[in-house]
Amino acid sequence: NAGVTQTPKFQVLKTGQSMTLQCAQDMNHEYMSWYRQDPGMGLRLIHYSVGAGITDQGEVPNGYNVSRSTTEDFPLRLLSAAPSQTSVYFCASSYSTGDFTEAFFGQGTRLTVV
């Protein structure tokens, strides 16, 4: 089973460049989210979606855009990359947001902005 798939695994960007981090899940999960992981700060929620066509901001949304046109895909766009966005990005999905809900994570995208 593929689960949650993130691409690319590694990326180096120059300041000001834009890019899209891809996330796809094959479990028919309604809830998807993006986190960034930084040393000493744990995982922080960037954006999330409770279903196709519905997105909302998390804890650290500035500089990022998302859209959810299908249940399977939830891309994260960096509009104008900054060194502060150097981080490891994780995509997660779950069946819902309530009880009996287990979250599944992708393998991460390691992004460096120079």
Add this chain to the structure above:
Amino acid sequence: KQEVTQIPAALSVPEGENLVLNCSFTDSAIYNLQWFRQDPGKGLTSLLLIQSSQREQTSGRLNASLDKSSGRSTLYIAASQPGDSATYLCAARAVRLTFGEGTQLTVNP
């Protein structure tokens, strides 16, 4: 705002030792609590999920407990092995998952 704290931040033990990792959360209105394992440079692997109505869950040598009223969860690892070396993260779910910063475990042969 939910805050999740994990103690200790790092732990080094000899192989074979039984150990306890602690997780505390400030808002007891959670749906569930999930424990993850993260190996260096890798993603998060789900270990155990405890529903709000449950007290504990077991998987092999792992046992996780949940006390909502006191805002605490513990992960018990029996007979630790070098392969258990990793960072262990707990996450409390209301609508969103809130993570602790993790406990970095090293099991020495």
